[in-house]
Amino acid sequence: MITRGTTAPNRLRRVDRWIVGTQAALLRRATDPLVVDLGYGASPVTTVELFHRLRAVRPDVQVVGIEIDADRVAAAQPYAAPGLEFRRGGFEIPLERGRRPVLVRALNVLRQYAEAEAWAAWDLLRSRLAPGGLLVEGTCDEIGRRGVWVALGPEGPRTITFAAHLASLHRPSDLAERLPKVLIHRNVPGEPVHAFLAAFDRAWARAAPLRAFGVRQRWIAAVESLRADWPVQGRRPRWRLGELTVAWPAVAPAARP
Structure with a gap:
């Protein structure tokens, strides 16, 4: 389902800081440093921020922003750059045949679903990960002062993180x-x-x-x-x-x- 799409610069800074601070080794050892930002909203600003933050850890990282709304994907195209692209899709994560992301960030995407549907989305997203990959799924407030996210591997949930201003x-x-x-x-x-x-x-x-x-x-x-x-x-x-x-x-x- 299409989300409200609300976002703002730096809204996801806490989860990005956690990813950079705790998952750097995952990115550095990846043979294919492919990262997906799922459901980035009406503006691609937080995907662009994720791209630049991860480049400090892995300079050749490739970030793909995925949105279900075709208009949002079209509006994001001016922000595309070498290593950063935007395409239409959903939980199936449409990528080139044989490619799997080492990391998927899905923030503020599942709130509008029923609980059983959220579990099913977890299962589908985990199945799309590269071996040893990570799904980071959770929510934060509108200005990013409070957030909670779960880190999931292909086998299932591993940790939950609480973060606050x-x-x-x-x-x-x-x-x-x-x-x-x-x-x-x-x-x-x-x-x-x-x-x-x-x-x-x-x-x-x-x-x-x-x-x-x-x-x-x-x-x-x-x-x-x-x-x-x-x-x-x-x-x-x-x-x-x-x-x-x-x-x-x-x-x-x-x-x-």
Whole structure:
């Protein structure tokens, strides 16, 4: 389905920073450094930004922006450049025969679908990945201050990452409104993601005295507290950015529809 198409420059900066910071090795070892930006919206600006950010990691990266709306694809053509192109398509990811992307970014694409349809889209997109490739799917707010995304390999979901502009964050559970479609309706008692966000809020509250030293210190302390009971990944340099990555099984739905 055609999305609303709303986007803005730098809206996806947090997920792009995570990709560059944590997936550089994936891009560097790829035989075919092909990346797909799926559902880029009415403006191709975030695809262009992704292209330039990934070029710092892999200078010969090739980025293909894919949109289901023919008018949006036509409007994007003036932004095409060597290594950057735009074409019409959907979850099937239309590429040259035999080519598979090493990475697919699909942000703010699945929110309008039913939960079962989102799971099916995950399955289809994973089947299009190159061996060892990665699908990054999630949502963010309109100006990119809050976002949540899942990293999936060909075998299935691996991690979920929560990212926020800390100065404007009241409590970690505020990020619940940006949960991906497969989790957004699962934030209820009895579901793992609800338990995780509640635990994060408690850790945040316990770390309140540290706000005198800055909101980053409070966030880091809350994350370190969570490590005792939750499979937190990463290290302090990433936490300082307002990120938290957790192994997917910790928040996976009790049952898939």
